Amino acid sequence: MFGGFHDTSSITKYHNDLWIFDTIEEKWTEIKHVTSRSPEPRSGFTLLPSNDGAVLLGGYAKVKGPAGKLRGIIYNDIWALKMNVDFSQIRWERRRKAPFAPSARCGVSMAPHKGRGILFGGVFDQEESEEDLSSIFYNDLYCHS
Numbered sequence: 001m002f003g004g005f006h007d008t009s010s011i012t013k014y015h016n017d018l019w020i021f022d023t024i025e026e027k028w029t030e031i032k033h034v035t036s037r038s039p040e041p042r043s044g045f046t047l048l049p050s051n052d053g054a055v056l057l058g059g060y061a062k063v064k065g066p067a068g069k070l071r072g073i074i075y076n077d078i079w080a081l082k083m084n085v086d087f088s089q090i091r092w093e094r095r096r097k098a099p100f101a102p103s104a105r106c107g108v109s110m111a112p113h114k115g116r117g118i119l120f121g122g123v124f125d126q127e128e129s130e131e132d133l134s135s136i137f138y139n140d141l142y143c144h145s
Contacts, residue, residue, distance in 0.1 A: 002056065002081075005043040014041035014061040020087070031090050038092045039079045044106035048117045053083035055095075055117060055144075060106035060125075072127050076104035102142050117144040 001019045005012055016039055018031040039045075045059030056079040065071040078095040102108070105122030112118075119142040125135050 002047060003039070003042050003045065003059070005041075005061070012062060014043060016041040018081075018090075029087065031087055037094060039077070040075065042075055045075070046108045046110040046119070047081075048110045048112060050080075050112075050117075051115075053081040053090075055080055057110065057119070058104065058106050058108060058122070072125060074104045074106050074124055076101075098144065100142075102138075102140070105138055108138075118142070119144065 001021070003015050003017070005014045007013075018038075020029050020031060021027075022029065039056055039059075040061065042059030042061045046057050048055045048057070058077070059075045061073055061075070062070045063073050076097070078097060078101075080093045080095055082091050082093060084090050102119060102122070103124070105124050108119055108122035110117050110119045121140070122138045123135055124138070125133055127133050
């Protein structure tokens, strides 16, 4: 399990913590980032299991902008989570975007199929002001190998 957010109605906190659930022992273990690089705190991303870990794509968070004002940011990055039975060896690797990659979006669905990731849809929210929000809802399909 990675990231997400907690909203208390007065403040929203985004996370970038990583946890593993042992299905035999039925217990959670937090994996402290063993590398200096890891995805920024976010929610609304997709996390696709792979043979050697998982692939994380996109997501959303509110970050402080100029003058401390919060603004929404939609991530368009790709990260590979490299798993290992030795938890101290688990690491994140940032990946380059492939040609013909999907545009920035969050809330996408991704599923594995024959060694590939199939991505569908998502949304891009553009905040003009605190009261004005426009959204683009995607109805497209991508395949990542």
